[in-house]
Amino acid sequence: MITPEVAAHLDGAVMIIMSSETEGDWPTIGRGIGARSRDPGHLELIFSSHCFPQITQDLSRGCRLAVTLSRLQDYVTYQIKGRATLADADDDDVALADLYRARIRAGFEVIGVPTQMVHEWIGGTDLVRAIVEVSEVYHQTPGPRAGTIVARAS
Amino acid sequence: MTPRLADLASCFEGVIPSVVATRAADGMPNISYLSHVAMVDDEHVALSNQFFAKTAANIRSDPRASVLVVCPRTGRQYQLALTWQRSAEHGVLFDHMAAHLRASSAQIGMADVMRLRATDIFRVEAILPFAAPSEQQTTNAHPAPTLNELAPALRDLSAQTDPAGVMDLLLSLIRDRFGYSHAMVLLNEADRAVVTTALSIGYGQSGVGAEVPHGVGLIGAAAASARSMRINDVSRVRRMGGAVAATSREDEVVSRRVTLPGLAEAMSQIAVPMSVQGQVRGVLFVESPDRLAFDNQAAAALEMIAQQAASALALNERLADEADEPIAAEPPPALDDRPTVRVLHHPFDHSVFIDHVYVIKGVAGQILMHMLDQHRQSGRADFSNRELRVSMGSTLPDFKDNLETRLLLLRRRLDELKLPVRLLHVGRGRLRLELHGEIVARST
Numbered sequence: 246m247i248t249p250e251v252a253a254h255l256d257g258a259v260m261i262i263m264s265s266e267t268e269g270d271w272p273t274i275g276r277g278i279g280a281r282s283r284d285p286g287h288l289e290l291i292f293s294s295h296c297f298p299q300i301t302q303d304l305s306r307g308c309r310l311a312v313t314l315s316r317l318q319d320y321v322t323y324q325i326k327g328r329a330t331l332a333d334a335d336d337d338d339v340a341l342a343d344l345y346r347a348r349i350r351a352g353f354e355v356i357g358v359p360t361q362m363v364h365e366w367i368g369g370t371d372l373v374r375a376i377v378e379v380s381e382v383y384h385q386t387p388g389p390r391a392g393t394i395v396a397r398a399s
Numbered sequence: 400m401t402p403r404l405a406d407l408a409s410c411f412e413g414v415i416p417s418v419v420a421t422r423a424a425d426g427m428p429n430i431s432y433l434s435h436v437a438m439v440d441d442e443h444v445a446l447s448n449q450f451f452a453k454t455a456a457n458i459r460s461d462p463r464a465s466v467l468v469v470c471p472r473t474g475r476q477y478q479l480a481l482t483w484q485r486s487a488e489h490g491v492l493f494d495h496m497a498a499h500l501r502a503s504s505a506q507i508g509m510a511d512v513m514r515l516r517a518t519d520i521f522r523v524e525a526i527l528p529f530a531a532p533s534e535q536q537t538t539n540a541h542p543a544p545t546l547n548e549l550a551p552a553l554r555d556l557s558a559q560t561d562p563a564g565v566m567d568l569l570l571s572l573i574r575d576r577f578g579y580s581h582a583m584v585l586l587n588e589a590d591r592a593v594v595t596t597a598l599s600i601g602y603g604q605s606g607v608g609a610e611v612p613h614g615v616g617l618i619g620a621a622a623a624s625a626r627s628m629r630i631n632d633v634s635r636v637r638r639m640g641g642a643v644a645a646t647s648r649e650d651e652v653v654s655r656r657v658t659l660p661g662l663a664e665a666m667s668q669i670a671v672p673m674s675v676q677g678q679v680r681g682v683l684f685v686e687s688p689d690r691l692a693f694d695n696q697a698a699a700a701l702e703m704i705a706q707q708a709a710s711a712l713a714l715n716e717r718l719a720d721e722a723d724e725p726i727a728a729e730p731p732p733a734l735d736d737r738p739t740v741r742v743l744h745h746p747f748d749h750s751v752f753i754d755h756v757y758v759i760k761g762v763a764g765q766i767l768m769h770m771l772d773q774h775r776q777s778g779r780a781d782f783s784n785r786e787l788r789v790s791m792g793s794t795l796p797d798f799k800d801n802l803e804t805r806l807l808l809l810r811r812r813l814d815e816l817k818l819p820v821r822l823l824h825v826g827r828g829r830l831r832l833e834l835h836g837e838i839v840a841r842s843t
Contacts, residue, residue: 262467264420264428271480271527272420272428272465296529311420311428326427357666357690362474385431392452 246379246396247282251323255280255288258352259314260366263290263375265303265329266310275300278367279338279345280314286398288312288325288377291334291342293369301373304331310377313385317352322385323395327377334372342372402526404441407468407477408695411438413499414471414631419446421457421464429453436468437496437518444479445487445518447496455519458483464521467529471631471691476529481521488517498624543696544576549703552576556707561827562715562807566598569708573685574600577701579692581662582685584673584708585611586804587622591761594622594682597808602660608759608812609657618684621670625679627698629669631691657757667692671701673709680709680801716803719784719828740819740836744768745843753818763809766791770832771820771840784828806830 247255261277275297277290290312294301304310310329315322334342346367353363382395410417417433431454435447446466458464462483469476487493497515544552552572559565566584573582581601585594596609613623621628665686673681683705685693693701743752750760751767759767769791773779784802810822810830819835 262418262430262432264430264465266422266426266428271463271478271524272422272430274418274420274430274465274467274478309427311430313430313432315432322432324429324431326429359474365474365476366469387432387434391431 246382246398247285247288247325248382248396251325251382251395252282252285254314254316254321254323255282258317258348260317260349261290261312261314263292263300263310263312265300266308267299267303269299269303273297273300273303276366277312278369278372279341280312281341286379288327288379289338290375290377291338291345291372292375293371294373295371296369301331304329304373304375310375312377315385317349320387322387322391324383324385325377325379325381326383327380327398329375329377332374332376334374338372338374402477404438404444404479404523404526407470407526408438409472409691410468410470410477411436411444412471412629412631412691412694414691415469415474417469418467419454419464420466421454422461423453423457424460429457433466435496435499436466437492439492439520442523443484443520444481444523445492445496445520447515447518455486455517458519465527466521472694478527478529479523480525480527482524484520484522486517486519492520493518494624495626498620498626499628543694543700548576549700552704553707556704556711559711560715560718561824562712562804563810563824565708565711565715566807569683569704570598570600572704573683573701577685577697579685579687581665581687582683583660584681584683585618585622586681586801586808587679588761588801588805589679593761594618595761595808596657596659597681597804597811599660601662604658604660605811605815606657606660607808607815609659611659617668617670618682621672621682621684622679625672625674625677627669627671627702629667629693629698631667631693662686662688664688666690669693669698669701671698671705673705673712675709675713680712681804683708712804715827716801719803720788738819738836740834740838742768742771742820742838742840743843744840753816753820756816756818758816758818759809759812763805763812766805767809767820768840768842770822771838774832774834775838775840780832780834781825782830782832803828 261280263275263277265273267273275292277292279291281289307328307330311324311326313322313324349367350360350363380398384390384393384395413435417436419433420428420430422428433446437445439445464481464483466479466481467476496518556565556568559568569584570582573579583599584597586597587594592613593610596606599605611618613619617628666688667690668686671683672679673683741754748760749764751758751764770782788802813821821833823831823833825831
């Protein structure tokens, strides 16, 4: 499901937003701070449980998750969906988050956005890892292809 | 304390992309970026809908949506809990969002792609807290003038007795009171559907005579829509084609156009229409190398000062006509050495070249040729606005507005090019043709 092109996309300076299937009244919104794919069927996403407690709660009961990753440089965007579970962050996850934060800060620095502003979007403590069993991947780059399917689980 | 929607006004300036999350009928979430969220009133927002078929479908099965908006000064984030009310494909709000999207998209060559399909109107049910990793704040490098500071500026503008004074003062105020170093005033030529640069500050080239067609870019959009247009982060936006490239006189001769000046490192731009009684008479354009240089307060203050300048220009136009006096038949200035000055006129666009230098075209070109012709026939050098209006009215059906400002534009262009043909302002509604040579005119 996660094609080589999408996997390469995860390694770039991409802003990550997510929404969980929730029992709350309103759809949730959160930000990720690093993503990887160890195999084509799974997406792993690091985020701050301190900043996004509702999403953490939803994931702890195994909800579905939508994750959108948009590249700073050119707005190339994909949305990945699937059922997800929650795990504690390990050292590799913390290292991934550090690398991600450095990459995003550098990306925004080029266009003159102050570091303290960027911190608002990618800061946060109590890191956790969402593991998404990918069922659908969509193009979401602004333009006529937005919303078209890239891959779907068989 | 829970913020009110009005407290989040800066979040709706379109600087930091917003996010919308919705749910399908089976609960599957969907999340995407939005190009534009607008505050409709204290309880409603409107979202632009260009591509987001899934979002549009979801809100029709579950009208509850969440939107994340970001303060462009602090980065602070707010989540709005929304209920969808209706879609609009026309109307004032739709037109405004479409015009803004068109103008900003044209700047990046995506006007066709980023066409607005509809606006979705939502009621704001709650503004939910969004955990903030820090409490840091940033300050505004361009605080808008207070009312106490604006009042004398407006008074000074209304006291000006000629168009040149109005425009000079307007740009001085932009620099000294507002703190912006790069600005220009463009005058509307409704008959040709262009606005033409009359005066600028801060650029290497003045750009006097540079034209922007109605509807093109931020300036053209403001002229066509009579609404202010602004972009507060143009870091990824390409400037209007060739705007920052230095242009030679030779280029102007070939293209018969003057290049619009521009600030290469501009991060914020605003174009404010200068309107009187619903008619756009010009556009005030200001740009800055700072991000977020034009917040709502600054935009409102610029609109006030631009409107006052527009009214002062219109009043001066009227008074210039009324101030007509009998023209003294004066001989042309006696000059010892009278070299030949070659004037070439192309009637198809009324472009005028003097000694092979492109000067101007359109109505201003016609006015110049008319005065040179009168001078050739009778030796006259002094003219009045009223007389020009009467004598040229039959050949120029649209020749009724902006005569004084068109003459100013012509005068500035001749001065800037240091040509042997000049126009001198010799009193309200009067001007003198000054020739430093023997005119040899030719029409093609």
